[in-house]
Amino acid sequence: MIQLFHVWKFYDRRPALCDLSFQIGKGEFVLIRGASGAGKSTLLKLLFRAELPDEGQVLVHERNLARLSLSEVPTLRRGMGVVFQDFRLLPKKTVFENVALPMLVQGKEAFETRMKVAEALNAVGLSVKRDCRPATLSAGEQQRAPTSSTSSRQFMRGAPRWCWRAMTRT
Amino acid sequence: MNRLRYFLQEAMGNIRLNRTTTVLAIGTTAFTLACFGVFLLLYLNLRTMVGSLQDELKAMVYLQDMLPAQGVMEVERHLRADREVASLTYVSKEKALTEFMRAFPSEHDLLKGLGDNPLPASFEVTLAPEYRSSDAVMRWAERTRLTPGVAQVQYSRDWIDNLARLLFFLEVVALAVGTILAAASITIIANTIRLTLLARQEEREIMRLIGATQTFVKAPYVLEGALFGLVGAALSLALLKGGFEFMKMRLDQPGQALGFEMAMSFFPTKVSLMLVLAGLLVGCTGSLLSLIGFEKGKL
Numbered sequence: 001m002i003q004l005f006h007v008w009k010f011y012d013r014r015p016a017l018c019d020l021s022f023q024i025g026k027g028e029f030v031l032i033r034g035a036s037g038a039g040k041s042t043l044l045k046l047l048f049r050a051e052l053p054d055e056g057q058v059l060v061h062e063r064n065l066a067r068l069s070l071s072e073v074p075t076l077r078r079g080m081g082v083v084f085q086d087f088r089l090l091p092k093k094t095v096f097e098n099v100a101l102p103m104l105v106q107g108k109e110a111f112e113t114r115m116k117v118a119e120a121l122n123a124v125g126l127s128v129k130r131d132c133r134p135a136t137l138s139a140g141e142q143q144r145a146p147t148s149s150t151s152s153r154q155f156m157r158g159a160p161r162w163c164w165r166a167m168t169r170t
Numbered sequence: 171m172n173r174l175r176y177f178l179q180e181a182m183g184n185i186r187l188n189r190t191t192t193v194l195a196i197g198t199t200a201f202t203l204a205c206f207g208v209f210l211l212l213y214l215n216l217r218t219m220v221g222s223l224q225d226e227l228k229a230m231v232y233l234q235d236m237l238p239a240q241g242v243m244e245v246e247r248h249l250r251a252d253r254e255v256a257s258l259t260y261v262s263k264e265k266a267l268t269e270f271m272r273a274f275p276s277e278h279d280l281l282k283g284l285g286d287n288p289l290p291a292s293f294e295v296t297l298a299p300e301y302r303s304s305d306a307v308m309r310w311a312e313r314t315r316l317t318p319g320v321a322q323v324q325y326s327r328d329w330i331d332n333l334a335r336l337l338f339f340l341e342v343v344a345l346a347v348g349t350i351l352a353a354a355s356i357t358i359i360a361n362t363i364r365l366t367l368l369a370r371q372e373e374r375e376i377m378r379l380i381g382a383t384q385t386f387v388k389a390p391y392v393l394e395g396a397l398f399g400l401v402g403a404a405l406s407l408a409l410l411k412g413g414f415e416f417m418k419m420r421l422d423q424p425g426q427a428l429g430f431e432m433a434m435s436f437f438p439t440k441v442s443l444m445l446v447l448a449g450l451l452v453g454c455t456g457s458l459l460s461l462i463g464f465e466k467g468k469l
C-alpha cells in the first residue's frame with residue numbers, strides 16, 4: 001500500500017510536485033501519465049526514498065519513509081522493482097550477473113537465484129544474451145534486462161514499459 | 171558463499187582496475203613486513219643464543235686456601251641447601267691445575283715459577299634458571315661471599331648483559347621501524363583503495379538503488395585491502411626465506427665460518443603466521459581508513 005498526503009517537492013524553490021495526495025491499495029494497477037517534466041520521475045524517487053518530500057508524507061506499507069533509518073532503506077528498496085530510464089546496468093557484469101544482482105543483495109540461495117534468473121531472462125527473450133555485457137545489447141534489450149531483474153513483491157511489476165521509462169537519472 | 175564469491179570477484183576487479191598502484195601497495199607492504207621480519211629474525215636468533223648462554227652460566231665459588239676437608243664439606247652443605255643453586259661440582263686444587271695446564275699449555279713455565287700450586291679449590295655452581303637475571307646473580311654472589319670458608323665468588327655475565335641490552339635495543343628499533351613502515355604502507359593501501367572507490371562511484375549507486383546495504387557495498391573494498399596485506403605478507407615471507415637461506419649458505423662456507431657454531435633458524439610457523447596476521451592487519455587498517463566516513467549516510 002502506498003499513500004501520499006499533501007506532498008510537495010521543490011527543486012531550487014521551483015515546485016516539481018504540488019500538494020499531491022493519493023492512495024494505491026494492495027494489488028492495484030496504476031499508470032501515471034504526464035508531459036515531460038510533469039514530475040513522474042520525482043514521484044518515483046520519493047517512493048523508493050531517493051528523495052524526501054519538502055512537505056507532506058509518503059507512506060509505504062504504513063511506514064513513513066521520512067522516518068526510516070538509514071539501515072531500513074535497503075530493506076524498502078529490496079521490496080521494489082524499479083527499471084530506470086537509463087537502465088542502470090553494471091557495464092562490467094554480464095546480463096545474467098546484472099539480473100541476478102538484486103537477489104544476491106537479498107542473500108538468496110545460489111541455486112534459487114540461477115533458476116529465477118534463467119526464468120526471467122527467458123520471459124523477456126534474453127536467454128541467448130545471458131553472458132554478454134550490457135554494452136553489446138541493443139537499447140531495447142538493455143531495457144529488458146533490468147525489467148527481468150525485478151523480483152518478488154514488486155509493486156510496479158507489470159506496469160507498461162513507458163511508465164518505467166519515465167524514470168530519469170537520479 | 172554466493173556473496174563471498176561476489177565480494178572476491180569485486181575485489182579482484184578493483185585490483186585489475188589499478189594495476190600500478192596495486193603493485194605499489196603490495197610492494198610496500200611486502201617491504202615493510204620484510205624489514206620487520208629481518209629484525210625479528212635477528213632478535214629471535216639472538217634471544218635463543220642468549221638463552222643457551224644463560225644455560226651455561228656458571229659461577230665459581232673459590233674456597234679459602236688450605237681449607238680443611240671439614241670446611242669444604244660445610245661450604246658444600248651450605249650451597250646445596252641454597253635454593254638458587256641448581257647443581258655444583260667440586261674442583262680440587264689439583265684438578266684446577268690440570269685444567270689450567272690443558273687450557274694454557276704455553277703458560278706452563280709461569281706456574282712452575284710460582285712453585286707450589288697457587289690455584290684455589292672451588293665449587294663450580296650452576297644457578298637455577300629463575301635466578302639468572304643479573305640482579306639475582308649479583309645478590310646471590312654477595313651473600314655467598316660471606317659464607318665461612320669462601321674466599322671469592324666469580325661470575326661473568328657482563329657480556330650476556332650486553333647481549334640482553336642489544337636485544338632490548340633491537341626490540342625498540344624494530345618497533346620504531348615497523349611503526350613507520352606500517353604507517354607508510356597503510357597510507358599507500360588507503361590511497362589505492364580510495365582510487366578504486368572514486369572509479370566505481372556509479373556502480374555503488376546502482377547497488378544502493380537495488381537495496382544493497384552499506385556493508386554489502388563496501389565489503390569488496392575491505393577485502394581488497396585484506397588481499398593486499400595477505401599477498402604482501404606472503405611475498406615478504408618468501409623474500410625473508412630466500413635471504414635467510416642465502417645468508418646461511420654464505421656463513422656455512424669453510425673459511426668464512428665464525429669462531430663458534432651459530433645454529434641459525436628461520437621463523438617457527440607461529441611467527442610466520444603472526445607476520446601474515448600483521449599483513450592482514452595493515453591491509454584491513456588501510457582499507458578501513460579509506461572507507462571511514464566515505465559516502466556516509468549516502469542512499
Ligand SMILES: Nc1ncnc2c1ncn2[C@@H]1O[C@H](COP(=O)(O)OP(=O)(O)O)[C@@H](O)[C@H]1O
Nearest residue numbers: 011016035036037038039040041042043166168
Ligand atoms: N535533481 C533535480 N534538480 C533540479 N530540478 C530537478 C531535478 N529533478 C527534477 N527536476 C525538475 O523537476 C521537474 C520534474 O522533473 P521529473 O520528475 O524528472 O519529470 P518527468 O519525469 O515527469 O519528466 C522538472 O521541471 C525538472 O526540471
Ligand SMILES: [Mg+2]
Nearest residue numbers: 041166167168
Ligand atoms: Mg522522467
